[in-house]
Amino acid sequence: MNIDDFELIYKNNRKEIKNKTLIKTELSEFLGEKNVSIKNADLLAYTRDSSLIALNWTIQGKIAGLPDFITWPETKEQISKILKLANKEKIPVIPYSEGSGVVGGSIPIYGGIIIDMKKFNKILEINDKNLTVTAQTGINGMNLERYLNSKGYTSGHIPQSLYTSSLGGWIAHRAAGQFSTKYGKIEDIVMGMEVILPLGEIIKFKPIARAATGPQLDKMFIGGEGTLGIVTEATLKIWPYPEKRTLISYSFPTIEDSFNATREILRENVYPAVIRIYDVHETDRHFSEVENAKKRVMTVFVCEGNKKLVDVEEAITREMCEKNAGINCGTGPVEHWFETRFRVTETSTMSPYKLVYDTVEVASLWDRAARIYHSVVEATDRIKGNLLITAHVSHFYANGVGTYFTFGGVPPKGVSDLEFYQECWDSIIKAVLEAGGSIAHHHGIGINRAHWMKKEWGTAINVMKDIKKLLDPSNILNPGKIYEDIWKGGVE
Amino acid sequence: MGAFETLKKYKWMIPLLNKADRDIKSILMKNMRSKEKNFYPEGEYKADVDNLIKCMLCPNMCRFDCGTLQASQTESMSPSYKARIGYYLTIGKIDPTKEENSDFIDFMYKCSNEENCKIWCPFGFSVVSLLETVRDDLNSKGLTPDYCKEQIKKLEESNTIEGYNIYDTYKEHGIENIETEGNDDVFYYIGCESMKFPDVIKANISILQKAGVKFSTNLEKKVCCGGPSFNIRDSDTAEKFAKKNQELIESTGAKIIVSDCPGCVLTLTKRYESIGIKIEKKIIHIVEYIKQLLEEGKINPTKNVPVELKKVTIHDPCLIARNLNDTASIRAILGRIQDLEIVEPIYNKEYVHCCGWSGTAHWADRVLAIKEASNRIDELRETGAEVFVSACPLCELGLNYGINPEEKEKFKILDVSELLVKSL
Ligand SMILES: Cc1cc2nc3c(=O)[nH]c(=O)nc-3n(C[C@H](O)[C@H](O)[C@H](O)COP(=O)(O)OP(=O)(O)OC[C@H]3O[C@@H](n4cnc5c(N)ncnc54)[C@H](O)[C@@H]3O)c2cc1C
Ligand code: SF4
Secondary structure, three states: OOHHHOEEOOOOOOOOOOOHHHHHHHHHHHHOHHHEEOOHHHHHHHOOOOOHHHHHHHHOOEEOOOOOEEEOOOOHHHHHHHHHHHHHHOOOEEEEOOOOOOOOOOOOOOOOEEEEHHHOOOEEEEEOOOOEEEEEOOOEHHHHHHHHHHOOEEOOOOOOOHHHOEHHHHHHHOOOOOOHHHHOOHHHHEEEEEEEOOOOOEEEEOOOOOOOOOOOHHHHHOOOOOOOOEEEEEEEEOEEOOOEEEEEEEEEOOHHHHHHHHHHHHHOOOOOOEEEEEOHHHHHHHHOOOHHHOOOEEEEEEEEEOHHHHHHHHHHHHHHHHHOOOEEOOOHHHHHHHHHOOOOOHHHHOHHHOOEEEEEEEEEEHHHHHHHHHHHHHHHHOOOOEEEEEEEEEEEOOOEEEEEEEEEEOOOOOOOHHHHHHHHHHHHHHHHHHOOOEOOOOOOOOOOOHHHHHHHHOOHHHHHHHHHHHHOOOOOEOOOOOOOOOOOOOOO | OOHHHHHHHHHHHHHHHHOOOHHHHHHHHHHHHOHHHHHOOOOOOOOOHHHHHHHHHOOOOOHHHOHHHHHHOOHHHOHHHHHHHHHHHHHOOOOOOOHHHHHHHHHOOOOOOOOOHHHHOOOOOOHHHHHHHHHHHHHHOOOOOHHHHHHHHHHHHHOOOOOOOHHHHHOOOOOOOOOOOOOOOEEEEOOOHHHHOHHHHHHHHHHHHHOOOOEEOOOOOOOOOOHHHHHHOOHHHHHHHHHHHHHHHHHHOOOEEEEOOHHHHHHHHHHHHHOOOOOOOEEEEHHHHHHHHHHOOOOOOOOOOOHHHOEEEEOOOHHHHHHOOOOHHHHHHHHOOOOOEEEOOOOOHHHOOOOOOOOOHHHHOHHHHHHHHHHHHHHHHOOOOOEEEEOOHHHHHHHHHHOOHHHOOOOEEEEHHHHHHHOO
């Protein structure tokens, strides 16, 4: 097969690598033949991530990016050597774990060497007294969680992509699980890490509960998206598997009422593990059979943990919901959510109809949460070809929320998939920034949001760029992400 | 999903779609109508294109439990990528007739048929059943890989899975042959793979004899069930073996066919039926039969098993656990053996992980299959038991490959019958 038979989308920045055979030989010397490939059958597997637009390209026989080498290192020393070689030869290196990222983070848009982290899949230690687990970062999320469950624990980090993402990917993209209101986002869960810097140096941040040992440098690598270093090992908080789980659901007349109820619950220092607010459209989509939720805003709660505490949390949750015009919808809607939360079928059914759709999650403080919701809906509704814009609010904090929008439509005549996709994305992000929100809550920046970073970060982005330059002077580690405007759409 | 469910699922969108401009609606309608024209191949094909597409666009939701992916730890082995290749081979985006593309064809065979995917898949797919439809087209184009052709050749030449008739070895292994008198209660249907484990066969014969069952083994007439030809999707060979077996089974007059190989049970039942051949007999795995014998009091385990066999863990054969839906029998049998300590592995019963030796993967990529086996061995070792009990010759073979040569002495892989017979 000639890989050129597949139209390449991100082709403008590709680096020409001249001495490929020599580099392959060098890689094989320290990785072993079996851990390096330049075969088309392997290259093709790493030409996209799970960005929904990439699925349209897949069925159309196109590829997003094209790597030159695939490597499967088994030790940190091997990763270090790959990075040293890449620096010498000025070849891009792209960390790749499970490819479930949805913002293009692992797409090799410059070509280069893929470092597939999957062989870093060992669980190294569970410490019951400290309540920690230490694992290599290539481990699949479900395999980590199942192992913890079998020993009586949970990490509390349960993203919808649990089955298809890795610890390293979570750290790279600052992921959030569905139970994050109680257990936190990944940055609240990670306690220590081992990182290999772009020049090949191996550094370690030892696990600590809290400390005052100068700035929190380790935090910089959480959300680094594989541009500042490759995380090889991490220590996470774990919890005893919850003794009790209580399922609660209420519907509200408006999203504002629902916001008031949930905010008041959190003000009491009560943290249900799961809270999810569905706007009217998504309520209709997921709970059309719930009589008490017709034309209303469904809100589901899961309280879990120690039995006595759960009972108290339940009482306060109900009190605040009822105070804010909530109507009890029973356990049914929450059971439905539990049953369907990993049943992802949409990604398989849209592209054959050339529908372009995606999900965009954003963050905000409480005082502007409703405004952001309404302005995104209004702005996206105006886009020619866009058929739907809906949302659920999926992550909650005492001070704010994460809101998850879904858009979808068909590009009008003369507009390409990618142009339409970018227009929808940009419209959402612009509306969020104007309403005072933050452009990403848990999927990260990758390619899709990079051109908005200046707006999001202000002049602080220059500091970040300087740090990147310091750590990665030849810009070999995951180039084209976070700091570079690949979409050329950044709106001033 | 049926039309009604689909309609129900997407009903919420209707008011939103109604708002759209006319030109957009018309593009949408055109896209809806042209799905097949846009993305399906022309001409005749057997590949299940609709479901291959669904699977290739799925974010690999079953990946964590896919044995070959977990063994290789490469993205290229992921279920949805295999479906993507299947699709590209079908539409000719990757030309299967070109020698240089044989690596892509191999992916269609690198599956160990364990069907864990089916547990997690939102569509209920088992990836192998999708890949098999691609194999059908490869076969009809004369593109069956050599490692598959070799298996068919063995079947044709020896009537068994080996290059020689493996049933002929029964005398040298001291296995008793019991010819049918045409009115047996039971035909003990010994699988060709089982012939590699004479002690298991002897244990089963002894158990049946102790229970006073009138049975035959018919080793002089026995042939393979034809299982490999079903995996390879060689329908002519499959039919030939189905007919031979039907004839032999009917000649025994037995009411119940009891096999020591779950693969044989599956083939004699569901797979034969899939090609229109139905054997009107009760065909079950021997663990189910032995469980009944215990319940009826026809055998009574009273003796202690040797002390070094007292702590065991169970490796459920995938076919028994997920296809015959029976995880109780093996536990019921072990539960009757005195003072036996049973430690369950994390992945057990219907969640068991494969031994690596099922399906076509072990022909297409032996190293991969051995790694899958050694992954399973690691899970069994984690229990602290050194005796691994199973009930399938393929599992026992695969697991054996998974143990490091220097540790062969330390761990024992036993069939449940071997353990039971020691307690009778
Ligand atoms: C159906 C579906 C549901 C999802 N649900 C959620 C959800 O609930 N919450 C959520 O937060 N996200 C969700 N996501 C997004 C995605 O799963 C996350 O972004 C996840 O963290 C990516 O992990 P991965 O292992 O697949 O990483 P990849 O996609 O392989 O890589 C993502 C990024 O991380 C970098 N990277 C990977 N490994 C390392 C490493 N070891 N060191 C440094 N950099 C590395 C890559 O270079 C890339 O930039 C969902 C995605 C899908 C498809
Ligand atoms: S078998 Fe099902 S879950 Fe697995 S990749 Fe295919 S569609 Fe997804």
